[in-house]
Amino acid sequence: MPDGGSRCLLHPRAPEDHEARLVARQHRLAERQIAWHRQDRAALILVEGWDAAGKGGLIRRMTAELDPRFSKVGPINAPCAGERDAHWLQRFWRFIPERGDWAIFDRTSYGRVLVERIEGFARPEPWQRACRQIEATEHMRAEAGHADHHALPPHNRRGAGSPPRRPP
Numbered sequence: 001m002p003d004g005g006s007r008c009l010l011h012p013r014a015p016e017d018h019e020a021r022l023v024a025r026q027h028r029l030a031e032r033q034i035a036w037h038r039q040d041r042a043a044l045i046l047v048e049g050w051d052a053a054g055k056g057g058l059i060r061r062m063t064a065e066l067d068p069r070f071s072k073v074g075p076i077n078a079p080c081a082g083e084r085d086a087h088w089l090q091r092f093w094r095f096i097p098e099r100g101d102w103a104i105f106d107r108t109s110y111g112r113v114l115v116e117r118i119e120g121f122a123r124p125e126p127w128q129r130a131c132r133q134i135e136a137t138e139h140m141r142a143e144a145g146h147a148d149h150h151a152l153p154p155h156n157r158r159g160a161g162s163p164p165r166r167p168p
Helices: 018-038 055-063 109-118 124-143
Strands: 042-047 071-074 102-105 146-151
Touching: 018 055, 042 055, 055 071, 055 102, 109 124, 124 146
Parallel strands: 042 102, 042 146, 071 102
Antiparallel strands: none
């Protein structure tokens, strides 16, 4: 470990060569970003997870070696007053990357639909309409040459940050 004490911040089962593997993956991701930029290809990386699941840490590690000229992180928070009057997907659209750039979202549009559906905040018609709108947006991005990549923090596999299971 470079600082001699960073191991204590890792998961107890983290491999001994964690730091070396992380750096190698960061460099590989940076190389891929440059290649995609040269090919004029855009990428949208979507990180989904429960609150406190490690999305922010994952994004920080992902972006550590990326060229900031060609990448941006789109923090998707609850809509502010002005955003409530606009189409709900507008919060996501403003971060759609230009050709050759990457954008990383810390939430996805699917999260809104899932919460509304699971928690019973919306009747079936509104969340089904939202799903159709998401699919149409993805189709338009694909036609424009964008690639969407979904990432889940490791904690989403029933670890820290996961909500408690409800009894059957």
